[in-house]
Amino acid sequence: MAAEIWIAAFVALFVWWFSTGAILVAVRRAERHGRAAHVANTALGLPLLVLGCAMIGTAGPGIAGVYSGFLGALAIWAWIELAFLSGVITGPERRACPERIAPLARFVRAWRTVAHHELALLAGLLAVAALGIWQGAGQANGPGGETALWTYLILFIARISAKLNLFAGAPRINTEFVPKPLAHLPSYFRQGPVTLIFPVSITVLSFAVACFLRQLWLAESDPAIVAATLLTALSALALAEHWLMVVPLPDAKLWRWMLPSPSRPIQKEGKTHGL
Incomplete structure (x- = not known):
């Protein structure tokens, strides 16, 4: 039992770190060649989207099925994030926010900067849910599909929460990894x-960690143990990323060393969000 827990926790941590770094490397390299390179990156990444759907749809029972669902959901999420950071799927508003603007107008403009991305994330959630239901239709619990849905849902909720906190206010905001196609976003x-949104976010994510820890404690089969460990680790990472909006730790160093030299000056304040 202990071995399954440690392996699953390591897999969750490594995939989170590596996939985030891989996307940042691809986007940074494309910045040297202009928008056409960003579009090409997104197109060349489409097999990742197809692979993710296939991994969820064909996930079998047992531990392998759990990992397949987990990695499949991350693959779908990664492609959508690649398309966003490449400036391909963002929103109709691509201008910087005026300095003096009413709060409601600021919110509307902010929504329009990421509207297409948010709709793509929602479409991804619906696709993962549909694939999970289809995959689990002929199995007792459909562990792969269920793990995929919870994986994507954690990422979905954490990403919306992070964006709301960045919009409303946070002590530490890093724009170091913001690519040129999204230069207007900061x-x-x-x-x-921090605003009231921050304690609400922390409470929700802490509750999620506690729930998955309880599932891990009550798990009786190896697939259930692996699934609960993966989800606990992922929700804990999301919680840690939120705290890093407040706690002054140099988390950007996790990826900075692996990135090509930027084509513009680096801004070194704050934090970045992982995948």
Whole structure:
């Protein structure tokens, strides 16, 4: 039992770190060649999207099925994030936010900067749910499909929460890894004291960690243990990323060393969000 827990926790941590770094490397390299390279990156990444769907749809029972569902959901998420950071799937608003603007107008403009991305994430969630239901239709619990759905749902909720906190206010905001196609995005962030959104976010994510830990404690089969460990680790990483909006730790160093030299000056304040 202990071996399955440690292996699953390592897999969750490594895949989170590696996939985030791989996307950042691809985007940074494309920046040297302009928008055509970003579009090509997104197109060349389409097999990742197809592979993710296939991994969820064909996930069998047992531990292998759990890992297949987990990695499949991450693959779908990774392609959508690649398309976003490449400036291919963002939103109709691509101008910086004016300095003096009413709060409601600022929110509307901020939504329009990421509207297409948010709709793509929602479409991904619906696709993962549909694939999970189809995959589990002929099995007792469909462990692969269920793990995929929870994996994507954790990422979905954490990403929306992070964006709301960046918009409303956070002490530490890093724009170091913001690519050129999204250069207008930081103008919609607000660096300052946290708002009520932050404690709500922390409470929700802490509750998620506690629930998955309880599942891990009650798990009786190896697939259930692996699934609960993966989801506990992923939700804990999401929680840690939120705390890093407040706690001054140099987390950007996790990826900075592996990236090509940027084609513009680096801004070194704050944090970045993982995949």
